[in-house]
Amino acid sequence: MVMNVWMRSEMPSNWDTGTSTPRKCTAIKLKQEKPSTNQVEYHILLDQDKLLSWIRDKEMFLTACSPLAKGHLAYHPLLQEIGRKHGKNATQVALRWLIQQNQVATVPKASTHEKRRQNFAIFDFELDQEDLETIARLDKDQRFVDLPGMAPDWD
Ligand SMILES: NC(=O)c1ccc[n+]([C@@H]2O[C@H](COP(=O)([O-])OP(=O)(O)OC[C@H]3O[C@@H](n4cnc5c(N)ncnc54)[C@H](OP(=O)(O)O)[C@@H]3O)[C@@H](O)[C@H]2O)c1
Numbered sequence: 001m002v003m004n005v006w007m008r009s010e011m012p013s014n015w016d017t018g019t020s021t022p023r024k025c026t027a028i029k030l031k032q033e034k035p036s037t038n039q040v041e042y043h044i045l046l047d048q049d050k051l052l053s054w055i056r057d058k059e060m061f062l063t064a065c066s067p068l069a070k071g072h073l074a075y076h077p078l079l080q081e082i083g084r085k086h087g088k089n090a091t092q093v094a095l096r097w098l099i100q101q102n103q104v105a106t107v108p109k110a111s112t113h114e115k116r117r118q119n120f121a122i123f124d125f126e127l128d129q130e131d132l133e134t135i136a137r138l139d140k141d142q143r144f145v146d147l148p149g150m151a152p153d154w155d
Pocket residue numbers: 013014039040064065066067068069070071072074091107108109110111112114115116118119145
């Protein structure tokens with residue numbers, strides 16, 4: 001598949017809310033056009049509520065990178081169980097959970113066409129309240145992206 005993307009605004013990554021690093025906020029204030037999205041690690045095992053609320057407030061998008069926790073979610077038993085109900089696999093549940101949220105987009109990586117096909121097949125089902133509550137009960141403190149010397153003090 002070939003995608004042509006016309007970039008109309010800056011798309012930074014790994015910005016926190018600015019609570020811990022004020023220069024990030026200042027960078028946004030100084031720009032005539034605000035960025036359209038902030039790409040940060042986000043998945044079912046990492047809470048980003050604070051950053052999400054900041055992003056929504058600025059009418060931006062959060063682009064979830066490493067949405068499969070670098071592959072750790074591909075065979076996650078709880079996601080597999082939820083997936084069985086919908087005829088989907090764990091990966092599809094993990095990605096659906098992201099895009100079902102307002103102002104959240106995602107960029108999964110997969111090495112085969114078959115996996116990429118699976119990862120696109122997430123627009124024909126919806127996680128229900130019970131699924132969302134089950135996922136919400138998971139511990140959400142696992143960060144898999146290591147950015148030595150580059151990461152802000154995350155919120
Ligand atoms: N802005 C940043 O600082 C930052 C940091 C990290 C990543 N990113 C971006 O985020 C993107 C994705 O993140 P990521 O590569 O770290 O991790 P990810 O997308 O969370 O996970 C990739 C892993 O999931 C596996 N996978 C994908 N689809 C699958 C499927 N349908 N079934 C089973 N396994 C599947 C892949 O396996 P195979 O490899 O075997 O296909 C790979 O091991 C990257 O393209 C990168 O550009 C950005």
